[in-house]
Amino acid sequence: MNVRSICLAILYDGDATGYEIRKLSVEGEYSYFVDASYGAIYPALARLExxxxxxSRVEQQDGKPAKKIYSITKTGRATFIQSLFEKLGEDEYRSEFLLFLRFASELPQSLxxxxxxxxxxxxxxxxxDFDRMKREHNHPGDAWVIDFGRTCMQAARHYIEAHGxxxxxxxxxDRDDAAAAE
Amino acid sequence: MNVRSICLAILYDGDATGYEIRKLSVEGEYSYFVDASYGAIYPALARLExxxxxxSRVEQQDGKPAKKIYSITKTGRATFIQSLFEKLGEDEYRSEFLLFLRFASELPQSLxxxxxxxxxxxxxxxxxDFDRMKREHNHPGDAWVIDFGRTCMQAARHYIEAHGxxxxxxxxxDRDDAAAAE
DNA sequence: TCGCACATGTAACGTGTTACATGATTAG
DNA sequence: CTAATCATGTAACACGTTACATGTGCGA
Incomplete structure (x- = not known):
């Protein structure tokens, strides 16, 4: 799932600027799919154009810098949806947290x-966050995906509480932590 | 969590070759933490040495190519454990599957x-896989982490079954799928 | 007045992947 | 006889991040 696809996915639901796309992908709803920086997004949008x-159309604003607002075209929509027909890439989960826990026996209890x-x-x-998103969601599939995420997170929460x-x-x-670091 | 750290984490539990490290990180138990290729592992091991x-020590084998077996040093162990004291990187979850589901309303039911x-x-x-791993696990924290993963996966499974x-x-x-692609 | 939010963009850099070179053995 | 497994390593390439350049207005 590259930055190009994410731009198309976001623009599928409505116009946006590069600045907004980055915000969505780092802090917003899309942060569970990607995490892209300006250096990736701006060139990607230029290429897509x-x-x-x-x-794109440029909108002047007083006081603030001019905005470059991007809209998806009919071809863009078709291409994006078509890409969903093709074999999906595997999900990836990378957790430093779990790697840390694996080594619990070598680490101080307090940590x-x-x-x-x-x-x-x-x-x-x-x-x-999920609750807020669910209130604001616009796309029909959103509610399902959000509840899926919530279900998984709650399961994780319960497990930690029950088995932590x-x-x-x-x-x-705890006195032992110097020995652990040695 | 870079390739260097993964090599140290794997070697922490016992000696291994670059070939074995790649296998563990792509197919094996570590595939839930990383997914590294030869081109990343071999240079990383060389630098760590x-x-x-x-x-490292080289072991000749008849018929098969010679192995280069790596062992972690005392300094290596200390450095790795010390790195776990530092602030952890955030977990990351990237799911093309969820992005796909988000657009369910634009896609044919059969798909x-x-x-x-x-x-x-x-x-x-x-x-x-998790069951097999649990039988083979050697590290004390493994069982906990494996059960954590299993709990989350089972929650996901139940959600899909209940709400799919x-x-x-x-x-x-289904007749509509040409329209969806257009 | 310091720094943040807005807003776009580029260049240098880092990190990892893909594909290749090499070559014997074994299982289908 | 073909493909896969074992085993190491490199070079070219893709992709993305970090840091910088540029500039205004606003709130603490």
Whole structure:
């Protein structure tokens, strides 16, 4: 799933600027699919425009810099939907958190406990995000996908709450942390 | 989480060759943390050896090419554990599958249904993998992490089984698929 | 007045992938 | 006899990030 596809997916639901696309993909609803920077988005949009998958118009604003608003074309829509017919790339999950937990037995209890608590807080904040998104969602499939995410997150939360203590018990008593680092 | 760290994490549990590390990270237990290729692993190991975080010895084999077996050093161990004390990178989840489902309303029902079934099959195969891994696990934290993964996957599975039909209902009746691509 | 939000864009850089070179053995 | 597995390594390439350039207006 490259930056090009993400631009098309976002523009599918409505016009946007490069600036807005980046925001959506880093902080917003799309952050669960991608995480793209300006250096990737602006060139991608320029190329998409050349290929006539999107068009742009410039809008002057007083005080603020001019905006370059992109719209998806009919060809762009067709190409994007067509790409969904092709074999999907595999989902990928990369978790430094889980790698950390795997080594709980080599780490001080206090650190393991802290990381577990941080994760619970993170999940709660994500869950709140999902609720906000669900209120704002516009696309018909959104609600389903959001609830899917919520279900998985809640399962993770419950597991940590039910079994966190077992992991902490595995870790090193706190005086030992100098030994662990040695 | 770069390739260097993964090499250290794998070598932490025992000696391995570059070939074996790649296998573990693509097909094996580590595939849930990374997915590294030869072109990344071999240079990383060479650099780690220069920095004295690992050592290597060559083992001749009859019939097969010679192996270069890497071992982690004391410094390597300490450095790796120390890196776990530092602030963790965020988990990342990238799912083409969810992006696809988001656009269910633009796609033919048969395709949505097929993808949902493929996913169920994929989850079952992952679940079976987890069971195998749990039998083979050597590291104390492994069992916890594996059960965590299993819990999340099972939640995903149940959600798809319980709510898949709602998504299919949202999709386009099958005659319509030419229109969707247009 | 400091820094942030808005807004676009480029150049240097980092990191990892794909494809190739090499070559014996074994299973189908 | 073909393909896969074992095994290491490199070079070309793709893709994306970080940092910078540029400039205004607003809130703390």
């Amino acid at each position: 050349q290929e006539e998958f999107v068009t 393991v406990e802290q990381r577990l608590n941080e994760r619970l807080a993170q999940i709660d904040s994500d869950l709140a 203590a077992e992991l902490i018990a595995l870790a090193r008593p | 220069q920095e004295e975080f690992v050592t 949505v249904e097929q993808r949902l079934n493929e996913r169920l099959a994929q989850i079952d195969s992952d679940l079976a 039909a709602e998504l299919i209902a949202l999709a386009r009746p």
